[in-house]
Amino acid sequence: MNALEIRNKFLNYFKSKGHSIIPSSPLIPENDPSVLFTTAGMHPLVPYLLGEKHPAGVRLADYQKCLRTVDIDEVGDNRHLTFFEMLGNWSLGDYFKETSIKYSMEFLTKELNIPIEKLSVTCFAGDNDAPRDEETARIWKENGMPEERIYYFGKDDNWWIAGETGPCGPDTEIFYDTGKEPCSKDCNPSCGCGKYVEIWNNVFMEYFKNPDGTYSKLKQRNVDTGLGLERINMLLQGKETPFDTEIFKPMMDKLQELAKEDNIASRRIVTEHLRSSMMVIADGGKPSNIDRGYVLRRLIRRMIRHLNKLGISLEKLEELIDLDIKILGEMYPELVKNRDNIVNTIVEEKDKFVKTLENGEKELIKELSKLKEKNVDTLSAEQVFKLYETYGFPQEVTKEIAEENGFKIDLENFDKLFKEHQEKSRLGSEQKFKGGLAEQNEQTIAYHTATHLLHKALQIVLGEHATQKGSNITTERLRFDFAHPQKVTKEELDEVERIVNEQIQRDLKVTCEEMSYDDAKKSGAIGLFENKYGDKVKVYTIGDFSKEICGGPHVEHTGVLGTFKIKKEEASSAGVRRIKAVLIK
Numbered sequence: 212m213n214a215l216e217i218r219n220k221f222l223n224y225f226k227s228k229g230h231s232i233i234p235s236s237p238l239i240p241e242n243d244p245s246v247l248f249t250t251a252g253m254h255p256l257v258p259y260l261l262g263e264k265h266p267a268g269v270r271l272a273d274y275q276k277c278l279r280t281v282d283i284d285e286v287g288d289n290r291h292l293t294f295f296e297m298l299g300n301w302s303l304g305d306y307f308k309e310t311s312i313k314y315s316m317e318f319l320t321k322e323l324n325i326p327i328e329k330l331s332v333t334c335f336a337g338d339n340d341a342p343r344d345e346e347t348a349r350i351w352k353e354n355g356m357p358e359e360r361i362y363y364f365g366k367d368d369n370w371w372i373a374g375e376t377g378p379c380g381p382d383t384e385i386f387y388d389t390g391k392e393p394c395s396k397d398c399n400p401s402c403g404c405g406k407y408v409e410i411w412n413n414v415f416m417e418y419f420k421n422p423d424g425t426y427s428k429l430k431q432r433n434v435d436t437g438l439g440l441e442r443i444n445m446l447l448q449g450k451e452t453p454f455d456t457e458i459f460k461p462m463m464d465k466l467q468e469l470a471k472e473d474n475i476a477s478r479r480i481v482t483e484h485l486r487s488s489m490m491v492i493a494d495g496g497k498p499s500n501i502d503r504g505y506v507l508r509r510l511i512r513r514m515i516r517h518l519n520k521l522g523i524s525l526e527k528l529e530e531l532i533d534l535d536i537k538i539l540g541e542m543y544p545e546l547v548k549n550r551d552n553i554v555n556t557i558v559e560e561k562d563k564f565v566k567t568l569e570n571g572e573k574e575l576i577k578e579l580s581k582l583k584e585k586n587v588d589t590l591s592a593e594q595v596f597k598l599y600e601t602y603g604f605p606q607e608v609t610k611e612i613a614e615e616n617g618f619k620i621d622l623e624n625f626d627k628l629f630k631e632h633q634e635k636s637r638l639g640s641e642q643k644f645k646g647g648l649a650e651q652n653e654q655t656i657a658y659h660t661a662t663h664l665l666h667k668a669l670q671i672v673l674g675e676h677a678t679q680k681g682s683n684i685t686t687e688r689l690r691f692d693f694a695h696p697q698k699v700t701k702e703e704l705d706e707v708e709r710i711v712n713e714q715i716q717r718d719l720k721v722t723c724e725e726m727s728y729d730d731a732k733k734s735g736a737i738g739l740f741e742n743k744y745g746d747k748v749k750v751y752t753i754g755d756f757s758k759e760i761c762g763g764p765h766v767e768h769t770g771v772l773g774t775f776k777i778k779k780e781e782a783s784s785a786g787v788r789r790i791k792a793v794l795i796k
Contacts, residue, residue: 212323213457214296214444215542218274220322221298221438228314230300231267235276237494238294239503239681247503248278248491252299253435257651258764259303260378260416260433266725266747269305274298274440276490276543280506283513286483287476289452293510294487295441302434309350311413311434315385316354319411323447327355329388331400331407335370335381336363340426341418344369344381351383362399371414371435378416378429385411387446408446411438454479459486461538465531471522478521484514485535488557493549495681497784498560511560512567516605525561529554564603571604572612579616588617592624600632651764657772657794658689660721660753660765661711664775665691665792666737667757668710672703678737680787688778688793695788699780704790711775718770719754723763726750736760 212220222232236255238248246254252275259265275297285291302311319325332351337343348361363369372379386400386407394404416433418426441453450456454463459482466478488510491503498508518525532554540547578594590613598604606625613620662682669677673695681692699707728748732738736750738760751765752758766772773796783789 212444212447214440217323217444217447218296218298218440218542221318222272222274224318224322225270225272225300225314228270230270230272233267233271233273235274238276238278238491239494239496247280247506249275250277250279251275252277252297252301252437255762256301256435258762259301260435261651262431263762263764264725265303266749269303270301271303272298272300276494278487278491278506283506283509287480289454289479292441292453292483292487294483294490295439298438298440300434300436304431304433307417307432307434308347308415311415311436312347312350312383313354315411315413315436316351316356319385320355323443325387325447330356331360331362331386331388332356333362333364333369333384333386333400335383336365338366341370341381344383347381347383347415362401364401368401371412371416372420376420376422378418378433379420379426380414380416380418382412382414384409385413387443389446408442410443410446411436454482458538459483462486462531462535465534466521466523469521469523469527472520474517474520477517480517481514481521481531484510484517485531485557486539488514489532489535489539489546489553490543492553492556493543493545497556499784508560511557512564512603515561515564520607525565528558528561532557567603568608571598571602572608574598574602575604575609575612576616579613579618582618588619590618590620592621592628595620595622595625596628596632599629652686654686654794655684656764657766658684659763660769661772661775661792661794662689662691663751663753663757663759663761663765664711664714664769665689665707665790666693666759668707668714669693669695669790671710672706673699680783688791691790691792692783692787693790694786696786698782699788699790704777704780708775708777714753714756715769715772715775717754718768719756720768721754721765722752723765724750724752728760731760734758 226232236249240246240249240254249255252273253260255275256265256271265271276294277297278294280293282291283293286293300314319330320327334347334351335341335344343363351361352358369382369384370379371382384400387410389406389408391404391406393406394402398404398406400407400409414435416435417429419429420426441456441458444456444458445453448456453459462482462485463478466481467473470478488507491507491510496503496507498504498511500508515525532550536546536550546553575598578590582588582590590609595606595609598609599606606622606629610620610622662684666679677693677695679691679693683690725747726734728738731748731750734750736758748760749763750758751761751763753769773794775792776795777790777792779791781789
């Protein structure tokens, strides 16, 4: 059984249990400032977990493309990935623990034919905030799980919350026994020795964590589950690492064939980062020096460094991209569709990085000349780190050139500086997720509605080509990217602002209808990010002014928005402009 077959089995199974199959959302989230990328299946469903009605109903299932950036520097070992696929099923106020556990057990043992002896589960041990989850343990036993393979752990292991506040609750995790020898007589799913591998997490959202740290019961109880595709694929095939499966192995073999100097960690980095970069670019990502653009740049440049390390000509990049499209095209048709853009973006970034490396080498030679004049024979850790941070110049290249010129480098202290840098990056990435579900509040909902007014006003003033290319909303402002070939004049911006404020003053009613995607398009609704819509969609209409397909939520009438003020207009990328604006109440 391969990954695509597992995915299809999952979707077909949950379809047979009354779940609507919804499409994967793009890796680049719409209107969600709390994360750089979609990192879990629940992110696109935030409004519905909070009580919004989903057009597809109360039982949903999908596969979701995810990207997590916290462990980029760990990729190269035998398990870490940045891009991965999460299979998920949801109950939005419908079934709860009993049905969820029954479905999970049935799918694993009947559909995937995993012997029950291979499975163990964990439950929440209880604390002052919530009781021990005896109910979940009882349901597992009723579904055939022996008591000795049911474990209890605390909040760190078996409690889920997206941010600091918001919907949360106990979860139950399902582990697969790899058959390795136990690390000790107390070996269990929490020890991390490799004997037990977590494959599925069922979250039972029945609490709300309040800003004061207390917990209250939710009116709508939800189930949110996630099953990692690459991981279950590896285990079912009896492979040691994901890189031994059909998703990665053809690329790993090709790199080995091309390498002048083989290194398995470098081959894993190239294989993983190339796949991740292609997926981000296919969903609209572009390399830059900030936020998600910087992550993409890091992925591409780290991949190029390791191609160099393997001794593989960078002229082979296009051939490698085409090989990945051949491997992954059936699973991700968007790669085939966006092939030329993927090639152009990666090759262009490669050319920029080659120049960066040239500049870094020139700077290094200058530094070495200064040290020679001072009769110093060691390049300091700070100098090595500056070359890395400023020029992206790899420390192993610095070491090689320094030694060729008779110098040593302070690698020990460089490693300390690098670890501090990693920790800051990790904290920054985690901070992006800090808001989580709690980020959806009165102010962000107001800004979300304002983007609809802005979008329509731009099309009135600039023309119908001024379509949305992305947006980012915080509690302080909105940022809106749109297609336009040149700078917007002050007169045009003044007119856009006037039109938006006119619609706010008209206090237009905001209404929502559910209809098929085709009917929505026929009705004149604007459809953005078309690949993410399912059979039924929500259409938000603002009076006689605007009609868009959107997940919501929105204000009930425009009069509550206040005064709309454009603060800045600038270039975002080629052919795309960006407006930053605020609402003043």
